[in-house]
Amino acid sequence: MLTWNYPEIPAGFSCHNHTSWSDGSGTLEEICRKGKDMGLKVLGISDHWVKPPFPGTDADSWSMDLSRTGEYVAALQKLKAELEDENFKLLIGLEVDVFPENIGEVIVELQKFPLDYMIGSVHYSGTFAIDYSPESWKDLSEKEMDDHCNVYYDKLEVAAARSEFAFIGHLDLPKKFGFIDNKKYFRRAVKVLDILKESGGAIELNTAGFYKECTEQYPALEILQQAYKRQIPVIINADAHCPEHLMRGFDQARRLLQQAGYK
Ligand SMILES: [Zn+2]
Ligand SMILES: [Zn+2]
Numbered sequence: 262m263l264t265w266n267y268p269e270i271p272a273g274f275s276c277h278n279h280t281s282w283s284d285g286s287g288t289l290e291e292i293c294r295k296g297k298d299m300g301l302k303v304l305g306i307s308d309h310w311v312k313p314p315f316p317g318t319d320a321d322s323w324s325m326d327l328s329r330t331g332e333y334v335a336a337l338q339k340l341k342a343e344l345e346d347e348n349f350k351l352l353i354g355l356e357v358d359v360f361p362e363n364i365g366e367v368i369v370e371l372q373k374f375p376l377d378y379m380i381g382s383v384h385y386s387g388t389f390a391i392d393y394s395p396e397s398w399k400d401l402s403e404k405e406m407d408d409h410c411n412v413y414y415d416k417l418e419v420a421a422a423r424s425e426f427a428f429i430g431h432l433d434l435p436k437k438f439g440f441i442d443n444k445k446y447f448r449r450a451v452k453v454l455d456i457l458k459e460s461g462g463a464i465e466l467n468t469a470g471f472y473k474e475c476t477e478q479y480p481a482l483e484i485l486q487q488a489y490k491r492q493i494p495v496i497i498n499a500d501a502h503c504p505e506h507l508m509r510g511f512d513q514a515r516r517l518l519q520q521a522g523y524k
Contacts, residue, residue, distance in 0.1 A: 274496060276380075277430065278499065305377070309323055318385060398440045428464055429453070430465060432479055433480040437470065447483060451484070455491070457493050466480075468509055482520065486522065
């Protein structure tokens with residue numbers, strides 16, 4: 262289980278990380294050893310688990326092979342047995358892509374595995390991959406961009422209402438490549454926070470955004486301040502796709518959260 266208390270900013274945690282089981286570059290063993298060497302107290306591995314309810318997406322190129330979920334969990338259990346000690350805990354997670362059409366069945370399917378936690382994230386508007394590349398955004402009309410953002414937040418509301426997710430991934434992801442005015446969707450983001458408040462959910466400060474075209478964390482400071490007001494717990498994550506990035510941007514992230522009120 263992955264839990265911590267509001268308004269505490271958990272220290273020594275890094276729980277949104279990918280390996281070569283999905284679209285990351287390090288092996289499970291490499292990333293787990295690196296996390297322990299770096300002095301993390303709690304390392305969570307959360308490879309992508311994407312089951313679109315319709316054809317036409319590029320999910321096969323970045324999701325784990327769903328038929329091998331049991332092997333993934335078993336490999337992590339083995340590493341847990343080898344590496345865990347009183348100072349280091351390894352959590353078995355998944356970053357689950359939320360599709361309103363099948364999320365109920367997907368959760369039932371995943372609850373059969375001894376997972377420590379699941380992240381609820383949205384990466385698609387229909388078959389359009391929100392965070393794949395700037396190329397896919399650059400020729401869209403303003404209306405098309407607006408439609409994708411609204412579908413994104415519609416789906417995120419569904420994710421936020423589920424009590425099974427430890428937290429919601431990268432809340433304001435559509436800003437990633439710098440094509441939209443993120444402030445335009447502030448109310449939509451706040452609505453997601455209101456739903457999380459009801460469902461008992463949490464969010465992450467995801468530092469990967471610092472290094473993308475948007476040049477800021479997900480979500481924006483104004484949204485973090487609203488999360489603080491609503492007493493929504495927050496965790497700092499790197500969304501690392503290689504072992505070296507497990508704690509990338511964490512000092513800056515902590516300062517931002519303190520600015521928002523968290524301790
Ligand atoms: Zn993601
Ligand atoms: Zn991720």
